[in-house]
Structures are given as structure tokens and as C-alpha cells.
Amino acid sequence: MKLINAEPLIKNMLAMRTQLRYDAIAIDGIIKALREAEQVDAISVVRCKDCRWYETSRTTHPECQLHCEVCEPDYFCAGGESRAELERRINNETTNN
Secondary structure, X not given: OOOOOHHHHHHHHHHHHHHOOOOHHHHHHHHHHHHHOOOOOOOOOOEHHHEOOEXXXXXXXXXXXXXXXXXXXXXXXXXXXXXXXXXXXXXXXXXHO
């Protein structure tokens, strides 16, 4: 299964129908199917390797500083916080002050 944001796809298909004069009935059918498709209950996760709590320098095995245990790079948990997002927030706060 691949989760997608269907809105940009629908927008592109509407443009194709208008600009390239593709079969409007076929495109309308596809757009209708996309809009009526069942939504999945999904959330974005932060993988351990991208988490602010992921530490590799202290031991020979990667360790989670939040849970104080060894973790694998592709694992994730409910407490994960993006290291990149944290750095962006800090940079924004620094430049705004």
C-alpha cells in the first residue's frame, strides 16, 4: 500500500482534461474514484535515525535517550521528535529574536 495526497493528482488531472483535451469522461471517472476512495487512518512517524533522542556516539549500539534503551535506526515510537524540525524551530527563534 502506498499512501498519497490525492489533491495534487486531482489538480493535475483537471489541468490535463482542460489543456490536453483528454477524454473528459474517463478523467472525471478517475477523479470521482479518487475523491470517493476510503481514507486510511495514518499518521506520520519519526524514525529513530531522524529523532532528536537518537544517540550513536556513546555506545557501540544506537541508543534512545528518551527511553534509555538500544534501538534500531528504522524503528519509531510515539515519543519521537524530528531532529530537523527541532533545528528549524531553534533557527527561527534565533532569527526572530
